[in-house]
Structure formats: C-alpha cells, structure tokens
Amino acid sequence: MEPTLTDVEVRVIGSLIEKQITTPEYYPLTLNALTHACNQIQNREPVVSYDEKTVARALESLRVKYFAHVLYARDNRVEKYRQVLTEKLELAAPEIAALCVLMLRGPQTVGEIRNRSNRLHEFQELTDVEEALSSLAEREMPLVARLARQPGQKEARYAHLLMGDLVAEEMPTAARPEPRVEPRVDEAMLEVRGENERIKILEREVEMLKEQVAALTAQFDEFKKQFE
Numbered sequence: 001m002e003p004t005l006t007d008v009e010v011r012v013i014g015s016l017i018e019k020q021i022t023t024p025e026y027y028p029l030t031l032n033a034l035t036h037a038c039n040q041i042q043n044r045e046p047v048v049s050y051d052e053k054t055v056a057r058a059l060e061s062l063r064v065k066y067f068a069h070v071l072y073a074r075d076n077r078v079e080k081y082r083q084v085l086t087e088k089l090e091l092a093a094p095e096i097a098a099l100c101v102l103m104l105r106g107p108q109t110v111g112e113i114r115n116r117s118n119r120l121h122e123f124q125e126l127t128d129v130e131e132a133l134s135s136l137a138e139r140e141m142p143l144v145a146r147l148a149r150q151p152g153q154k155e156a157r158y159a160h161l162l163m164g165d166l167v168a169e170e171m172p173t174a175a176r177p178e179p180r181v182e183p184r185v186d187e188a189m190l191e192v193r194g195e196n197e198r199i200k201i202l203e204r205e206v207e208m209l210k211e212q213v214a215a216l217t218a219q220f221d222e223f224k225k226q227f228e
Contacts, residue, residue: 003067003085005162008058011038011048013067013162014103016083017096018043022119028071028080031056031189043116045105056189060196079189089143094132097121099143099160107147107157133158 005013015037020027029037035055041047059081062068067085086096097120101113108116110130114123123129136144142161149156159166 003065003089003162004164005067006058006061007163008050008054009062009067010103010160010162011044011050012055012058012062013083013085014100015040016068016081017086017100018104018120020083021096021100021121028082030078030080031059034059034081043104052189053191056192059189060192092132092135093121094123094128095136097123098129098132098158099136102144102158102160103162107159109155109157111155113158 012034015034016027016029019029019033019037026033031052035050035052038044038050038055039048059068059070062083063070067083067088069082069084071080071082091099097117098113100120101108101117105112105116110126110133113133114126114129117123117129123132133144133146136142137146137158144158144160145166147157147159147166
C-alpha cells in the first residue's frame with residue numbers, strides 16, 4: 001500500500017496521531033477539536049487556518065482511502081474521528097513519532113526530530129532517531145527521504161513522502177493566512193457529504209442517459225432497415 005495524501009490530509013492525520021498519543025483522554029476527536037488541532041500555532045509548520053469544511057473534506061477523502069474511521073456516539077449527536085494509517089502501515093512507536101513530527105513540522109534534522117518528539121516518544125540517543133528514519137526510508141514503499149544538505153546548513157534534513165516523491169529539496173514555508181470564520185460542525189460535514197452525493201446522482205443520471213440514447217439509436221437502426 002502506497003499512501004498518497006494531500007497537504008491537508010497530511011495535517012489532519014498528523015494532528016490525529018499527535019492527539020492520540022498526547023491526549024488519549026480526548027481521543028477520538030470531534031470535527032471541531034480536530035480543526036483546532038490542525039490550526040495550532042505551536043508545533044506546526046506552516047501554521048494554517050483551515051475552516052471545518054476543509055477538514056471535513058479531508059476526513060471524507062481519508063475515510064474513502066481507509067486511513068480514517070468515523071465513530072458514532074450512542075446518542076448520535078456527535079461524530080468522532082480516529083486515524084488508522086499507522087495501523088495499516090504497521091509502524092512502531094519510534095517510527096510513528098518521527099513520521100508525525102515530519103508531517104506537522106516539515107523537513108527536520110535528526111536533532112530537531114529528537115527534541116520535538118519528546119511528547120510522542122522518548123528517543124534516548126540521536127542514533128535511535130536515525131534508526132527509526134532508516135526503517136521508514138528502507139520500506140518497500142519508503143515513507144521518508146533524506147534531503148541533500150543545503151548551503152549554510154550543518155546537517156541534512158529528512159522529509160516524509162506521504163504526498164508522493166519529493167519534487168524539490170526544499171519545501172517552501174507558506175505564509176500564515178488570515179483567520180477565517182468557521183461554520184458549524186454539522187453544517188460543514190453535511191455540506192461535504194451532500195456535494196458528494198449530488199455528484200454521484202449526476203453520474204448515475206449521465207449513465208442512464210447514455211443507455212437511453214443507445215437504446216433509441218438501436219431502435220432507429222431497426223426502423224431504417226424496414227425501408228432498405
């Protein structure tokens with residue numbers, strides 16, 4: 001299995017992984033809580049300002065890809081979400097921590113990964129981080145890659161490959177967008193699902209029209225044969 005995610009999906013999965021480990025008492029997350037997790041100012045690079053509809057779209061896509069699950073409460077009032085990417089990839093705790101930091105912070109050196117993953121996993125030595133990165137890089141479908149050291153940098157950095165192969169050695173830092181007004185949780189998810197359903201209906205209608213045109217064409221051909 002080769003996961004290929006969008007930048008929003010990476011942020012969503014990364015945030016779910018982080019909260020699953022650091023605040024298990026609040027996990028799985030509601031759409032509202034997950035949106036706030038994605039938009040955190042601390043421990044995020046770049047800082048983003050997603051609205052709930054953006055996160056809802058990413059969740060629906062991840063659900064279709066079987067990387068996220070929806071959990072329904074007994075009272076049926078609030079949906080919650082959990083990630084299953086790490087389970088499907090069968091990642092060990094050190095690998096999860098290293099990958100999560102790369103997903104939420106962008107390319108990092110070995111030392112940065114160690115310092116910034118202390119709440120996710122306690123790496124005793126830099127060699128422990130290197131071992132986790134090597135394991136991720138040497139998989140049949142590599143999940144991380146070592147970037148060439150850039151001028152002025154003392155150490156090489158590593159980046160995740162969840163969005164596909166790297167097209168450049170440096171990933172630009174996006175400008176911080178202005179905060180946006182967030183719609184209600186239910187409205188955001190229902191709107192996304194409604195749009196998806198309308199697309200499916202239109203696709204079915206197009207197929208029905210094609211079948212009707214083909215049937216009419218066949219009838220017309222039979223009708224012409226009577227006069228030949």
